[in-house]
Amino acid sequence: MAVIGAGPAGFYTAYRVLSKLANAKVDMYESLPVPYGLVRFGVAPDHPEVKNCQDKFSEVAQDPRFTYIGNTPIGTSWPHPPHRSLPLAALGPHYDALLLSYGASKDRKLGIPGEDTLAGVYSARAFVGWYNGLPEYRCLRPSLHLAEEATVIGQGNVALDVARMLLSPVDDLRTTDITEYAIEELSRSRVKRVRVVGRRGLLQAAFTVKELRELLSLQGVGFHPVHASLLPKDPNSFPRTQKRIMQVLQKGPKTQLADPEKSWELCFLRSPKAFIPTANDPARIGAVEFEKNRLEDPMFSPSSKAIGTGETEVLPTDLAFRSIGYLSEQIPGFETLGIPFNEKRGLVPNEDGRVVKPLDPKTGDPAIPVPGVYASGWVKRGPTGVIASTMYDAFETGDRIVSDWTGREVDFMKFGGEEEKLGWEAVSNEAASRGMRPISWAQWMKIDGAEKERGARFGKEREKFTSEEEMLAVLE
Numbered sequence: 001m002a003v004i005g006a007g008p009a010g011f012y013t014a015y016r017v018l019s020k021l022a023n024a025k026v027d028m029y030e031s032l033p034v035p036y037g038l039v040r041f042g043v044a045p046d047h048p049e050v051k052n053c054q055d056k057f058s059e060v061a062q063d064p065r066f067t068y069i070g071n072t073p074i075g076t077s078w079p080h081p082p083h084r085s086l087p088l089a090a091l092g093p094h095y096d097a098l099l100l101s102y103g104a105s106k107d108r109k110l111g112i113p114g115e116d117t118l119a120g121v122y123s124a125r126a127f128v129g130w131y132n133g134l135p136e137y138r139c140l141r142p143s144l145h146l147a148e149e150a151t152v153i154g155q156g157n158v159a160l161d162v163a164r165m166l167l168s169p170v171d172d173l174r175t176t177d178i179t180e181y182a183i184e185e186l187s188r189s190r191v192k193r194v195r196v197v198g199r200r201g202l203l204q205a206a207f208t209v210k211e212l213r214e215l216l217s218l219q220g221v222g223f224h225p226v227h228a229s230l231l232p233k234d235p236n237s238f239p240r241t242q243k244r245i246m247q248v249l250q251k252g253p254k255t256q257l258a259d260p261e262k263s264w265e266l267c268f269l270r271s272p273k274a275f276i277p278t279a280n281d282p283a284r285i286g287a288v289e290f291e292k293n294r295l296e297d298p299m300f301s302p303s304s305k306a307i308g309t310g311e312t313e314v315l316p317t318d319l320a321f322r323s324i325g326y327l328s329e330q331i332p333g334f335e336t337l338g339i340p341f342n343e344k345r346g347l348v349p350n351e352d353g354r355v356v357k358p359l360d361p362k363t364g365d366p367a368i369p370v371p372g373v374y375a376s377g378w379v380k381r382g383p384t385g386v387i388a389s390t391m392y393d394a395f396e397t398g399d400r401i402v403s404d405w406t407g408r409e410v411d412f413m414k415f416g417g418e419e420e421k422l423g424w425e426a427v428s429n430e431a432a433s434r435g436m437r438p439i440s441w442a443q444w445m446k447i448d449g450a451e452k453e454r455g456a457r458f459g460k461e462r463e464k465f466t467s468e469e470e471m472l473a474v475l476e
Helices: 008-020 048-061 124-132 157-167 180-187 209-216 240-251 387-406 424-433 441-457 468-473
Strands: 002-004 026-029 066-069 098-100 121-123 149-153 193-197 221-224 262-267 270-278 281-295 306-316 319-322 354-357 368-375
Touching: 002 008, 008 026, 008 048, 008 098, 008 387, 048 066, 048 387, 066 441, 121 124, 124 157, 124 180, 124 319, 149 157, 157 193, 157 209, 157 262, 209 221, 209 240, 270 306, 281 319, 354 387, 368 387
Parallel strands: 002 026, 002 098, 026 066, 098 368, 121 319, 149 193, 149 319, 193 262, 221 262
Antiparallel strands: 270 281, 281 306, 354 368
């Protein structure tokens, strides 16, 4: 089986297959030299416990039936030129099954004026990648020293991560694996107030109790209370998750609002309409225009929809972060191999992880499986959930693969035909002919050791290399 993507979805699926199929062999392809995907580049630096899953992934990688192939992009997407990436079709003849688990590489856009033109407007994905050392965003350089007010549009966990990074005492972050360049910029930050804005109400917000509690626990950071009209009179009548969120809000922050160094607030029932430039600099953001919304009845239903009122409001801000979700993209070559892709939803159509050509509503024909192709993680179900939910989702796909193979459902396997497959042993010749430099697990461990050695100098677990050139230089 070829696995595209070395994040948690790929590793957990590989683990499931290897644990249930004694004769399985798994080759995992990753575009970067380093593995772990979202765990390395998406999890907040002050959440080290979430990264403990790396121990399990390392255990998987020690299996002699597993091969890690880093620094080997599949397809021809930016930033890798065609001659430095493997065509998807090059894998087909050499595998029985193909697992797509490459995550979500872009974020959803608002599609409003100023989004792409004004300085000071960023995507949350880019900001998270920047402070976590994702090479793609190492040169982002957010102008935190020019801002006192920041607005985060969206109310999921990533939005609260962004707010917490902007408000956390820098000294609390120094011992984490946050990049040193991010520490330097955060040390210069003048941000004093952060608004986290959503188009619906409290009961429809997507953040978890844990994320909310962490923000309310920040020392020296006050919280502007939620208006009473947005809170139901009897929290106990709601499901456990919503009830706990309301209880945490009622308890309030550690720091009273009377004299905080910094503060934040949750703003509800607002849909962004435009980013507005500041009067002093027409190239830089100075405010966000929102339309006020109301909730359809019943307004305290978690599924209640927002309805625009036509009334607008302009809120001043020096920074804005778009945090309304991520999107997966199809890999070049899908069409050649007959792999479908839903552009609107940003995922590969599938049934329990088995990729299928979608049901035709006009004819009523059943969905047709694509032989040997499977999906796991965000490219399977969309960008939702946490690491734990990704694990269970991956196990579902792994079980489907095992079931298809042990049940001798040959029509569902044999991605590249009936002959015996040689996997990476055969594909490596194509990579060599293109002048590529694949990275093995042993080589990744050298990079890992060098990062930990660098981190020790700063009194933290690791200091990441933030460019592929730096990573590869360790192996010279």
